[in-house]
Amino acid sequence: MYTVILYAHILSAALSIGPFFVLIPLVNRIRESDTKSLSGLVATFRSATRLVMHAGHVLVATGVLLVWLGPWPWYSPWILMTLAVMFSSVFFLARAFSPVLKKFAEPEADQSALAEKLKRSLWIYIMLLLLMLWFMVDKPTLWQ
Template structure:
């Protein structure tokens, strides 16, 4: 049986993959959503909502496993890469909660430009992917800032 720390690292890595990977599926969905009628639009929006929820819940597992790894692992919480990861994580959590939800909530509102909302959704996806990659870089390389 693998040790507890090794199991937690595995869970942490898998949850990191699930926090980033599904977002790349959004790009072709957003592209296809540009040319569909209202009848099919709902199906695509449902898929986007599922992807966002998967990313969000994987993020919860990522945070919990990260906290456990800090508690039982060799790095103290005040290590510079840990502090920077927590800061970027806070920004990305707020961004995920506000960026995607706000766009999806007003998508079908009267007077809303579909093209503008899809552009914003695409931009939000790339920014979130960038934030997640910064966190991944911090966790893998563990740079010493101070």
Template sequence: MLYLWLIFIHAVSAMVAIGPFFVLIPMLSKLRTAEGAVLNSYLDSFHFTVRLSKHTGHVLVASGLLLMWLGGWPWSTPWIAGTFIVLFASLLFMARAFSPTIRKLRQPEHDRQLLVNKLSRALYMYMFVLFVMLWLMIMKPTLW
């Protein structure tokens, strides 16, 4: 019964880690023209989503490790090893992709179009990485 609850927690944390990024897609175009308090609210939304994803990622990893332990899955299982490789790469990417760009957009003198384009690329790249991890978890491919 514990294993089934862990699967549920793992799945919900994956949804919460990925889902809010879809809300940010329409905000990208609005960021190009927003000013003042509206701009700050959009940037706050980006910042909140990144933090939410980071914290639900902790639950995701913890529940995944527990599932590995309880299910007897070895670290050498290809889809598990592949997921952790992609996970560590995504952590490095996320640390540099969003927060510094959001901070620069909050500064009075900035190249808005360049920074929004950078944020847009980061958003789509990170979503792609999240979907690769999701694919590995669901499909469990034999990579080697």
């Protein structure tokens, strides 16, 4: 059973990170798109973030099960650091994308500036996810 949960955890980690790399070129298209194709591009971006959100739910659930069934105590440095980064990224994700995506619908929206905000938020979030991935894969002992 542990192996099945581990596989689900790894798959959900890939689904939590992967779509963001696809969104980088999409942001460039958003920046340069006309108003006719903009709504479709924004909808695609919104769908990808929704996929990441649901994959994140699976990631957390399987992570809890892995810690519960596995050899690591909850106070392991890599688990505590993963949780700290995860909780901060949840708040970041809530404010980073949805408000910006809604602004694209406003007639006076600066499309280029909003696209730049999305791109910056994407890279910040990718870095947070990669940091969590490093904690989970390497399991560093940051303190005793």
